[in-house]
Amino acid sequence: MHAPRRQRLPPRLTFRTTGGSSPWQTILLLVVRRYHYEVEQLPRVDLAGWRRIDGLKKDGPESNLASGRAVRIRPGAGASGSLFPLQVLTVRDILADCEGVVRWGGDDSPVDESLFYLDRGPDDASVRKLADRLRRAEATPGEGAGVTVDVLAPSRRDRAKRLVREQRTR
Numbered sequence: 001m002h003a004p005r006r007q008r009l010p011p012r013l014t015f016r017t018t019g020g021s022s023p024w025q026t027i028l029l030l031v032v033r034r035y036h037y038e039v040e041q042l043p044r045v046d047l048a049g050w051r052r053i054d055g056l057k058k059d060g061p062e063s064n065l066a067s068g069r070a071v072r073i074r075p076g077a078g079a080s081g082s083l084f085p086l087q088v089l090t091v092r093d094i095l096a097d098c099e100g101v102v103r104w105g106g107d108d109s110p111v112d113e114s115l116f117y118l119d120r121g122p123d124d125a126s127v128r129k130l131a132d133r134l135r136r137a138e139a140t141p142g143e144g145a146g147v148t149v150d151v152l153a154p155s156r157r158d159r160a161k162r163l164v165r166e167q168r169t170r
Helices: 023-039 061-067 085-097 125-138 154-168
Strands: 004-006 016-018 070-073 102-104 115-118
Touching: 023 070, 023 085, 023 102, 023 115, 023 125, 085 102, 085 154
Parallel strands: none
Antiparallel strands: 004 016, 070 115, 102 115
16 A cells, blocks of 8 residues: 555645545545635645545445545544534535536435445546546646535536435435
């Protein structure tokens, strides 16, 4: 396993992942950046990435932290209802932009609203396709994280609602 490394984030934020810049790290980085810009500004202590498998539930979604394929945003605030309704809408919009590749622990049982993780295998073609799209957006002025989006726009809401139904049935 590779040593943990720091990823490019908004100022004052860091989290550890494994290895180099992989497609899933690109995706999780976008989730963190959009959360920071659109949901709630995050202090450094509110972000946790890679963790040793010791102490994690090995058969649960949090085990993805040990492979670098998950991130906790606001660790300790995992209980249901830790976000305001508009924040939940924004989280759902972020997930919809990730095209079903990322799952939110707020939709799991038991609920963990702090956990975001890959819902596909790391070699799934949709992971690389999404990462490539996100990299292109970040390199294009006026696109990517930090750009204002209307999470209440009907087309965006419909897409987010569809994803919730799909992911909750799995």
